[in-house]
Amino acid sequence: MPNEVAAHYDPAGLEKTIAQQWAETKPFAATPDENDRRYVIMMPLPNVTGALHMGHAMDNVMQDMLTRWHRMLGDNALWMAGTDHAGIATQAVVEKRLFELEGKTRRDIGREALVGRIWDWKEQYQTRIVSQQQAMGCSCDWDRQRFTMDKVCERAVYWTFFHLFRDSLIFRGTRMVNWDCHLQTAVADDEIIYESVQGHFWHLRYPVIDPQPGELESVAVATTRPETMLGDTAVACHPDPRGALEELIVKTKERLSRASQKDTAELEAEIERLEKRRVTHLPQLEQLTAMAEAGRMVRLPLLDRPIPLICDQWAKPGLGSGCVKITPGHDPNDYEVWGRHQEQIGIINILNIDGTLNDNAGPYQGLDRFDAREKVVADLKSQGLLEAIEDREIEIGHSDRSKTRVEPYLSEQWFVRMGDVDGGVMCGRGTQNEFVAPGLAQAAIDAAQGEWRSPSGRNVSFHPDIRYRNTYISWLAEKRDWCISRQLWWGHRIPIWSGKFQGRVLQEKLAWLAPYLSRADVVAQLQMDETTEVLQPDSLERHIAHIAQIDENAGAQILVCLREPAIQTDTAGEFEIAGFVRDPDVLDTWFSSGLWPHSTLGWPDPDTAAIDPGQSPLGKQNGADDCLSYYYPGSCLVTGRDIITLWVARMVLMGLYNLGDLPFTDVFIHATIMDGKGERMSKSKGNGIDPVDIIERYGCDAMRYVLCEMQTGSQDIRLPIQAISPFTNKPVDLAKAEHGSTIFTYLCPESGKEFDVLGTMPDVPAAKLISERFEVGRHFCNKLWNAVRFALLNLEQTSFVPRAPTELPFEDRWILSRLTRAIAEVQHQLEVYNPSAAISTARDFFWSELCDWYLEMIKPRLREAGEADSARQVLAFSLDQVLRLFQPFIPFITDFLWQRLSEHAAQRGIDRQLHTPESIARAQWPQANPGWQDDALEQRVGFLQEVIRAIRDIRSQYTVPPKQRVQVRIKTSGATPEILNEGMSHICSLASVESVEIAPDAKRTHDSATAVVGEVEIYVLGVIDVDKERVRLNGQIKKLTGPLEGVRKKLGNQKFLSRAKPEVVERERAKLVDMESQLSTLNEHLQELG
């Protein structure tokens, strides 16, 4: 006995049933086989910092949709899932909790204990994330999921680091970095958020030492960070202040000449200001330049340190006093100035890693930088050296992770060289894809533009194209070296052991190294005399001799990089005994996620790749390819626009470097989800929706349906958000609700009580966030559910008989023709990455044509024994195809209904029987059958629909009860009577008509209402109300008149007739005839009414 389809659609129960089946039968398992068509998506790995929100849901649903579609197309499809350890973010979260709950810092509990706690955190959130993704129906091969710090990914990280180091593409250098004083680590430029704050501009005065007669006795400088003056090592003025100022004036005038109105006033004021400076500032500046050239010094106040006056173009005569203090240790621009004047000025670091001042700050040592600022300002003021304080809005960089202010800070960091290098970079070394690129960044640029193709003939294309490709290329084009070290404990520790040695010890260490250097998993560098050289077994003697020769106390640094498994075994210990120390830093998260597309597949050697218990092996199985050779290079990357640079670019260059081929050929950038106010959705802003809350309320398929429908080409999506009031359980519109005591609490409009949207307030009840926009999806699923239910009630003994479509009744041929069109269109829209258009096409076919017309048309047939069979067969087939079309979008309900359909109508098809596997997930994608398309038939049915609508309209206008059948006369001639007769039964049943008379000279009765469809006049008898009819006819006349005038005007225009395409003119002429006849008919009837 087949399962009944319940009268009510219950997404929760159904989704649970189907999820269980998937878990048991594993229809998404991917294994290399004979199939040479493959489709691979690597999931943008979510961070284990926290649970997923709607933005992730969009990302996952897009990937799942593409993967499921390709699986149905017959591809061997792999969707690789996994999570990212997200170094800095996760450590920050865990450290924050540690402090909040236990009052301890990471240094209190130590490296090992902290890392242990982070692992616990990771387990907890990874579980949560995977359960969210499974609730979303993600068809990943769950037996292959990975984590960036698991054994396989870790090995890939160490191998890559090792190769880059060996190729001198990784180096250590002193750089100005953004220092997070709270987390005590360097953070990347991308991890900085600039915020505008009300600050000040302090004008300071430094006295000149021993000014000559006539010379200035002091120099003024301005700063937004007065405490940095303690690290000043020079004051700079421009080498040619007059020239620079004049040039600036000229440039500003040029800008004025092409400025828009709104900027004019501002620019004019600027020019005036600059011109005034010729008088107010220039003389002093020129004097200062001369003094600088003469080697004059100034005295740094408070510390009493003499510092030189120098000339450098960094000083801008148009700004401030025209002179600038130089703090090379704490300002990136000043650091560059230092680079140009190294022999003349020094660098002083005044900060400790925690943001307090160090012993270079003299009396200010030990103060926090913010306290030091106040004291410095106060002291300068008391000495009369503070000229002015100006209020000014300034942009301050904050660390995205700790939300604290970052400081420019000079430190030793590890970098990957992104620029071009002499001799180029060998990509895919040791593979069949070897090629030489100018540099890593250039390799990634080439991959996305021009004629470049990888050895396998691939390149990268973006969807949508121009906008995002530009983002990618312009970022890479800067070729800035990539700072990969982070002063954290959570992550892949840098596999470098180093030691500084001198003289005899140095010579001994070099000799000791000899046996290691011949090993494949050890590489060493010698840094000496400002040069770096990779040590070779045969160069050791030369170095040892060289040291003896130059200086017996010569010092040098030896850096040793160990590759797996040398790190794990005794080798590392041997180096430590020998006095080498492992670098304490860990690698930037993006270093490991950049390897994701190949590390997860077992690179560099799938056969020896470590897997977790229960996981599928990566190496060769049953004579098939290993996973890496089979699934790399992959197909498509699906992500948001925010990580194009951080991640997409890095995956491309890492893939090219390690394997000589691209990780994917298509990059699909989907929309970013915003809230109702247009703000980006995020958990911490209190506007982040948990997909699970949506799934609970509306069902997963409903959520997916709406997400797909929202995914058009535009760059962002507004999703108005409601909170479910914990007091009334009703939705509250957050755009309208009043706030409570904080910005994260709102007042329930009905009860007046306060609730919290972050879920972090101890005393305030938390509210779930939802969006009512997902209702549409639930409505749709309900419709689909009921359509199949209806069919099943009528499909009791359906069997398959091959039938030629031409033998079928015209409504059957019509729906097959429309279906053919829909299939082709859905296919096309998916190919061009337009999920919204694809799902809308499928929806319109299903709802507006199959349900609204076809089902209604065949209802009478289903009740008649002789005709029911063919109707059932076409109905079963149509629903089969509809379910297949929707499977990639709404997988749960389609799978469930598919199984029910198979229980009632196991054999389905029209001219041939379809293959119907147990789960629709493995079914074949519908094929458009061009032979079924019949344009003439579609036109005839279109006409019948118009006639039916016209009658329905009249019925509605006169509120004729649905059960009351009406009599209709139709005045027409030519071919139309035939069409009308063909559709007669449908007109009668669908418009509730009792009888229709068709005649070329049909007459309306005095009590009938009139409608005009093309050349056809329709009279609905016995319903009229003269006044109402007059109003109705007038309305229709009015509606026609405007467009009619437009067409007349067009056709009266000679130029239109001569220049427009002939078919356009023809169309307009036909239109005119049609409209005029309609209009005259309407007028006639109006007159007859009197």
Added chain:
RNA sequence: GGGCGGUUAGCUCAGUGGAAGAGCGUCGGCCUUACAAGCCGAGGGCCAUCCGUUCAAACCGGAUACCGCCCACCA
């Protein structure tokens, strides 16, 4: 400072040169034996503004206004 989007019905958005579209919401009528989470109808827009190109512009070009994004810089 440089670059890039957007502005279409009350809301959320489609629409790449030939009579303005969808869903939701609104209004009217229907519990018509699949579906009231539904059915049948209706109303609603000088397509942000201005100027061009064209026989013809929501669509192409230029300018303006307002939203927004990215990059760089900010003593």
